[in-house]
Amino acid sequence: MYRKMGLGRQLLYQLLCLFITLTVLFPILWIVGMSLDARDISRPRELFPPEISLQAYERVLKLPTNNPVTFAQLALNSLMLAGGVALFSLAIGVSCAYILSRFDFRMRRFVMLAIITVLMLPAIATLAPLFVMLNRVQIADFNLRNSLLGVGIAMLSGALPFAIWNLKGYLDTIPTDLSEAARIDGASYNQTFINIILPLATPALAVTFFLGFLTGWTEFVLSWQFLTQPKTFTLAMALWNMVGQYSGDTPWSAFAAMALMVALPVGIVYLLLQKYIVSGLVVGSVK
Amino acid sequence: MASQAASSNKQPTKFQRWWVRSETSRNIWVYLFPALFVMAIITFIPLLYQLWMSFTDYGITNLRWDSALPNTVWLKNYSDIFSGKLAAKLPNFNFWRLLAFNLFWTFTNVFFHVILGVLIAVLLNQKGLWFKGFYRAIFILPMVLPNLVIAAIWRNMYDPNYGAINVALQNIGGLFGIPPEQFIIRWLDQVNQPIPWLFPGMPLPLSYFALLFANMWLGWPFMTVVATGALQSISNDYYEAANIDGANSRQSFFNITVPLLRPAMVPAIMYGLITTFNLFNLIFFISGGGPLRQTEIMVVTAFNLINGQRLYGMAAAFSVLIFLILLGLTLLTNYVTRATERYDVS
Numbered sequence: 001m002y003r004k005m006g007l008g009r010q011l012l013y014q015l016l017c018l019f020i021t022l023t024v025l026f027p028i029l030w031i032v033g034m035s036l037d038a039r040d041i042s043r044p045r046e047l048f049p050p051e052i053s054l055q056a057y058e059r060v061l062k063l064p065t066n067n068p069v070t071f072a073q074l075a076l077n078s079l080m081l082a083g084g085v086a087l088f089s090l091a092i093g094v095s096c097a098y099i100l101s102r103f104d105f106r107m108r109r110f111v112m113l114a115i116i117t118v119l120m121l122p123a124i125a126t127l128a129p130l131f132v133m134l135n136r137v138q139i140a141d142f143n144l145r146n147s148l149l150g151v152g153i154a155m156l157s158g159a160l161p162f163a164i165w166n167l168k169g170y171l172d173t174i175p176t177d178l179s180e181a182a183r184i185d186g187a188s189y190n191q192t193f194i195n196i197i198l199p200l201a202t203p204a205l206a207v208t209f210f211l212g213f214l215t216g217w218t219e220f221v222l223s224w225q226f227l228t229q230p231k232t233f234t235l236a237m238a239l240w241n242m243v244g245q246y247s248g249d250t251p252w253s254a255f256a257a258m259a260l261m262v263a264l265p266v267g268i269v270y271l272l273l274q275k276y277i278v279s280g281l282v283v284g285s286v287k
Numbered sequence: 288m289a290s291q292a293a294s295s296n297k298q299p300t301k302f303q304r305w306w307v308r309s310e311t312s313r314n315i316w317v318y319l320f321p322a323l324f325v326m327a328i329i330t331f332i333p334l335l336y337q338l339w340m341s342f343t344d345y346g347i348t349n350l351r352w353d354s355a356l357p358n359t360v361w362l363k364n365y366s367d368i369f370s371g372k373l374a375a376k377l378p379n380f381n382f383w384r385l386l387a388f389n390l391f392w393t394f395t396n397v398f399f400h401v402i403l404g405v406l407i408a409v410l411l412n413q414k415g416l417w418f419k420g421f422y423r424a425i426f427i428l429p430m431v432l433p434n435l436v437i438a439a440i441w442r443n444m445y446d447p448n449y450g451a452i453n454v455a456l457q458n459i460g461g462l463f464g465i466p467p468e469q470f471i472i473r474w475l476d477q478v479n480q481p482i483p484w485l486f487p488g489m490p491l492p493l494s495y496f497a498l499l500f501a502n503m504w505l506g507w508p509f510m511t512v513v514a515t516g517a518l519q520s521i522s523n524d525y526y527e528a529a530n531i532d533g534a535n536s537r538q539s540f541f542n543i544t545v546p547l548l549r550p551a552m553v554p555a556i557m558y559g560l561i562t563t564f565n566l567f568n569l570i571f572f573i574s575g576g577g578p579l580r581q582t583e584i585m586v587v588t589a590f591n592l593i594n595g596q597r598l599y600g601m602a603a604a605f606s607v608l609i610f611l612i613l614l615g616l617t618l619l620t621n622y623v624t625r626a627t628e629r630y631d632v633s
Contacts, residue, residue, distance in 0.1 A: 005413060005414065005415050005416070010415070010416070010417065013410060013413060013416055014416075014417060014418075016410060017410065017411075017416075017418070017422050020407065020422075020426065021422065021425050021426075023504065024425055024426060024428055024429060024504070025425065025428075026451070026455075027437070027440050027441065027444060027451070027504070028428065028432075030440070030444060030451045031440050031443075043446075043448070043449040044449075045449045045454050046454075047451070092321040092322050092325055093322050095318040095319070095321065095322070096318065096319050096321070096322035096323065098318060099315050099318045099319050103311070103315050105312060105315050111319070111323070114326075114331075115326075116617060116621070117613075117614060117617060118326070118330050118331075120561055120613045120614075120616070120617045121609075121610060121613060122565040122567060122586050122609070124565075124567060124586045124589045124590050124606070124609075125586075125589070125606045125609050125610055125613070126330065126333050126334065126337065126606070127589070127590070127593055127602070127606070128337060128340060128345075128589075128593055128599045128602040128603045128606055129333035129334070129336040129337040129340060129603065130329075130333050131593065131599070132340070132345065132349070132350060132599055133333060133336060135350055135351075135352070136351075136352040137352070138351075138352045153329055154329070156325070156329060157326075157329045157330045157333070160322060160325060160326055160329075160330075161326065161330075164322060189310075189311075189314040189318075193318075214433065217433065218433040218434075218435040218436065218568075220435060220567075220568065220571075221567060221590060224594070225590075225593060225594055236435055239435065239436065239439055240439075240572070242439075243439045243442055243443060243572065244572075252443065252449070255439070255443065256443075259436045259439055259440055262433065262436055263432045263433055263436040266431075266433060267431045267432050267433075270430070270431035271427070271431050274427060274431070
């Protein structure tokens, strides 16, 4: 604020900030410490283990849960689901977002309201119909519900309105001058969209892709309900297997290593994109 | 453009004229088509199907592609939910308590997020505070980790015997000579209410407070980030003028900072309310809704109806109710954010 602060006030504020830092870091330190514990006991209870090793990570990479599925397979499944859904929702959502952001037409309010309404719905609110509908698609041994493709379709149901809304929020902030100039110079609708709007929207596309990816990367409800074959399981399901009701025999060091390996890749990207993400979330929810 | 295309020698036919005139609207619908088509198939049709399902006793026997259609029971699912008859299949189920808890959960959480978030943002915005960049970098951490992982970690920390919370309390208590047995607290499944008189008629078990605390850890940084952005756009002139007029710092806070933060905070609060209302991951992973369903929110119940009970028709009715409640909340959100759009100070 206006006055410069004195030393006493500075120290008081530093103490406060340090205290908040401690509360923020405590769970993270706890989990990092546990994951590095070398003693191979099932329930470590110190913040800083006496001896450190990476054996918990090694164990998780080999076989994180009792199910016959490796970490690599779980990560690959989550990667395919999250990446595929995010990419597809972007590809079919961007043109819709462009229209909603730039053009006025009859039905516009109706289309927007329909999208917002679906956007607010949690995945669980459409879980029952999607489950029974996809379950009826059975081709020989292949059941669409019990496959990554089926989970992807169900996830797209939530990811698509989110992508449209988020992209629309960003596109609203791009000045209209350039596209108008292009239109006056005789560019067709497609040329304006592909050559002017899409390049300007690249950061928005990247952020929206990432946010969609983030949701898919730890998606739990649909995959837990749909998938029964271990080779199609995802990271979030394995994490629940390690912490849930029947997880009494999971060593905590392995769980901690697993949690960190799930969280770190997306956490680092989030930190890098942070500035854009936050402004986007706020912009998206204002309009 | 229309004139360019139509400037041929021959008189254009009616169709040609329409074709040229409708170029914009044709393009609009071509551009909208992919997304709307996919949404129709994977979202709107399932929602209608769900409405139909909610009037049937859709169960595990109707699942196979060649199995018979379920019986129509009309409003029985809904009346079972409202009257509490569902409790026969889902012990301790009570719709009104569930709804009340869900709303209570949402508002208490967002209240704390906003208060903490704004206060910490103001703290970090103090002129001349040392290590500002360092603190800002640390304080963002709860936001960047997936909340599913955070929930799993908190569940682990609330373990009565080996969890970080009890171990920390035992260590601190040890300094004052309190025996460690005092701190084997069953955070997540103790049924006795710690403060029974707090809200009469609504049981708030210890796990509610545990969840509230974990979600506080998770939620305030978002509010801080939003508030920081808004704080930095407040011109220093206001504070200088207030200072010259003899306002103290508390008066400046309530008469300058708070009203100027409002336009940025209201959408963030709305976003927070909807997210918290549906915060499945945190509750399912930490307490699972326990003990005795006292910390369950509606999405957790709906998930249990499908996952454990396999009552698809009943779950559909439940989801229709969630849909209606959220629709109300959405319209309210729309109304409130519209109302604040016109809010203009300068």
